[in-house]
Amino acid sequence: xxxxxxxxxxxxxxxxxxxxxxxxxxxxxxxxxxxxxxxxxxxxxxxxxxxxxxxxxxxxxxxxxxxxxxxxxxxxxxxxxxxxxxxxxxxxxxxxxxxxxxxxxxxxxxxxxxxxxxxxxxxxxxxxxxxxxxxxxxxxxxxxxxxxxxxxxxxxxxxxxxxxxxxxxxxxxxxxxxxxxxxxxxxxxxxxxxxxxxxxxxxxxxxxxxxxxxxxxxxxxxxxxxxxxxxxxxxxxxxxxxxxxxxxxxxxxxxxxxxxxx
Amino acid sequence: xxxxxxxxxxxxxxxxxxxxxxxxxxxxxxxxxxxxxxxxxxxxxxxxxxxxxxxxxxxxxxxxxxxxxxxxxxxxxxxxxxxxxxxxxxxxxxxxxxxxxxxxxxxxxxxxxxxxxxxxxxxxxxxxxxxxxxxxxxxxxxxxxxxxxxxxxxxxxxxxxxxxxxxxxxxxxxxxxxxxxxxxxxxxxxxxxxxxxxxxxxxxxxxxxxxxxxxxxxxxxxxxxxxxxxxxxxxxxxxxxxxxxxxxxxxxxxxxxxxxxx
DNA sequence: AAGATATCAAAGATGATATCTTTCTCCTGC
DNA sequence: GCAGGAGAAAGATATCATCTTTGATATCTT
Numbered sequence: 001x002x003x004x005x006x007x008x009x010x011x012x013x014x015x016x017x018x019x020x021x022x023x024x025x026x027x028x029x030x031x032x033x034x035x036x037x038x039x040x041x042x043x044x045x046x047x048x049x050x051x052x053x054x055x056x057x058x059x060x061x062x063x064x065x066x067x068x069x070x071x072x073x074x075x076x077x078x079x080x081x082x083x084x085x086x087x088x089x090x091x092x093x094x095x096x097x098x099x100x101x102x103x104x105x106x107x108x109x110x111x112x113x114x115x116x117x118x119x120x121x122x123x124x125x126x127x128x129x130x131x132x133x134x135x136x137x138x139x140x141x142x143x144x145x146x147x148x149x150x151x152x153x154x155x156x157x158x159x160x161x162x163x164x165x166x167x168x169x170x171x172x173x174x175x176x177x178x179x180x181x182x183x184x185x186x187x188x189x190x191x192x193x194x195x196x197x198x199x200x201x202x203x204x205x206x207x208x209x210x211x212x213x214x215x216x217x218x219x220x221x222x223x224x225x226x227x228x229x230x231x232x233x234x235x236x237x238x239x240x241x242x243x244x245x246x247x248x249x250x251x252x253x254x255x256x257x258x259x260x261x262x
Numbered sequence: 263x264x265x266x267x268x269x270x271x272x273x274x275x276x277x278x279x280x281x282x283x284x285x286x287x288x289x290x291x292x293x294x295x296x297x298x299x300x301x302x303x304x305x306x307x308x309x310x311x312x313x314x315x316x317x318x319x320x321x322x323x324x325x326x327x328x329x330x331x332x333x334x335x336x337x338x339x340x341x342x343x344x345x346x347x348x349x350x351x352x353x354x355x356x357x358x359x360x361x362x363x364x365x366x367x368x369x370x371x372x373x374x375x376x377x378x379x380x381x382x383x384x385x386x387x388x389x390x391x392x393x394x395x396x397x398x399x400x401x402x403x404x405x406x407x408x409x410x411x412x413x414x415x416x417x418x419x420x421x422x423x424x425x426x427x428x429x430x431x432x433x434x435x436x437x438x439x440x441x442x443x444x445x446x447x448x449x450x451x452x453x454x455x456x457x458x459x460x461x462x463x464x465x466x467x468x469x470x471x472x473x474x475x476x477x478x479x480x481x482x483x484x485x486x487x488x489x490x491x492x493x494x495x496x497x498x499x500x501x502x503x504x505x506x507x508x509x510x511x512x513x514x515x516x517x518x519x520x521x522x523x524x
Numbered sequence: 525a526a527g528a529t530a531t532c533a534a535a536g537a538t539g540a541t542a543t544c545t546t547t548c549t550c551c552t553g554c
Numbered sequence: 555g556c557a558g559g560a561g562a563a564a565g566a567t568a569t570c571a572t573c574t575t576t577g578a579t580a581t582c583t584t
Contacts, residue, residue, distance in 0.1 A: 067540060082373060086563075088547085093562070099378075100373070107369040108366060109306075112361075114360060114362075125451060129391075292564065350539075354575075
């Protein structure tokens with residue numbers, strides 16, 4: 001399929017890169033999937049970069065020689081995959097998106113849900129990620145990371161009697177540890193798993209548990225600052241195991257409250 | 263799932279923010295995103311399960327009181343997110359999909375690419391996943407898993423001189439180890455990361471390296487059969503570190519061939 | 525003759541196009 | 555600053571094309 005040049009834009013738009021590569025359509029002979037494939041491949045081939053202007057619906061339709069609906073279908077798919085962002089209004093249109101971990105997290109949540117993965121499995125995977133992140137954080141964390149962790153600890157301490165706020169702060173602390181690992185792949189995966197595993201309410205969080213959690217977090221931050229990777233990993237391992245036990249118990253209770261089996 | 267009967271009388275737009283906070287509104291609440299949200303929420307609420315029939319485009323359009331275009335937009339998005347599968351023809355329509363790890367893997371690949379995550383980061387995350395998977399495999403693997411691993415080892419041995427085939431077989435072995443862990447969350451994440459990290463060609467795979475890889479795989483399978491979690495983890499750790507070194511070197515070479523920085 | 529199989533045509537569903545109105549944004553001209 | 559115009563997506567409607575299932579018919583086999 002040939003991309004038509006279709007020079008219709010007034011001013012010079014150097015962003016208009018034609019996707020010359022003829023890529024084997026996956027197995028779907030629909031026009032919209034061909035467009036999706038071409039754009040995604042152009043992205044992987046670095047012909048397109050985040051922020052690049054892709055064009056309006058009409059532009060794409062003309063460029064690929066298809067109707068506006070087909071371009072629209074392609075944009076819907078690209079948007080759902082987080083590849084493009086679409087703005088309405090004058091000067092709007094489709095642009096290559098910046099990374100959006102949230103979209104990805106939802107994709108993982110959907111897949112895990114569809115596959116019927118249990119809470120125990122998720123927490124176990126999370127443990128693998130978080131332990132590694134803690135270890136790396138003890139190696140790679142910068143002074144800013146240390147400050148960030150200390151700040152979050154102070155924040156949590158102030159909110160220790162407010163269960164929802166403490167839960168959020170705690171959540172942030174775990175994410176901050178992952179960020180301190182300076183490995184974005186780990187971070188993205190943790191975000192995804194937390195999106196599935198982290199409860200909005202935290203029914204078993206008693207003041208006593210909260211105090212214990214905070215103490216562990218403080219120890220963890222200290223180990224990271226002391227650059228003790230093995231210690232940080234070990235502590236995180238125990239910590240996540242404890243969280244897992246509580247989470248699995250909650251899940252079982254919730255399940256048995258609604259229906260018998262789980 | 264509530265269908266909104268309100269056919270769009272242009273003047274009347276009653277609710278502009280019907281969504282709570284835990285639901286993530288993608289953009290301005292377009293009709294199609296509302297449908298997407300409802301379907302996804304129904305999925306999470308277990309009102310919809312894989313295989314359930316969702317309806318045809320026309321069905322959805324009537325049920326939600328919108329035009330076919332809107333229903334189509336929603337289905338495009340749901341399809342891209344792997345939530346539904348769409349078949350054409352009589353008896354066709356949209357059904358809730360079974361889990362599809364490939365879609366998810368592509369989503370991760372896109373996100374990591376957009377975020378500019380380096381090969382080293384990806385391999386490091388992969389190491390965390392694979393080490394944990396190896397450990398769990400040594401605990402949870404069944405006799406079938408053991409047989410599967412042995413079969414793949416024999417397969418790889420037969421193909422040791424055929425670089426692409428050996429690479430594929432090797433790839434399968436790693437996946438089989440993750441499957442033997444019986445943790446689908448780990449498996450899905452590994453699939454995603456491999457989708458990004460595993461090269462189609464394997465330029466640095468010399469016969470000598472292949473032999474070494476096969477030996478390590480054999481040792482690993484043995485440790486899993488012997489139910490030695492710590493040993494399996496340690497071996498996998500070393501193994502992935504070796505792979506990482508090669509992969510990062512390849513990436514650097516490829517990068518410097520095209521452009522200076524990376 | 526009963527059952528299995530092959531073939532063909534109709535129905536149903538998506539794929540795709542064209543054209544239109546509406547609504548939302550940005551930008552420009554006061 | 556503010557109102558209005560222009561650009562662009564959102565949405566609606568109608569229509570045709572293409573693909574697939576499905577059911578009916580016909581033929582072959584037992």
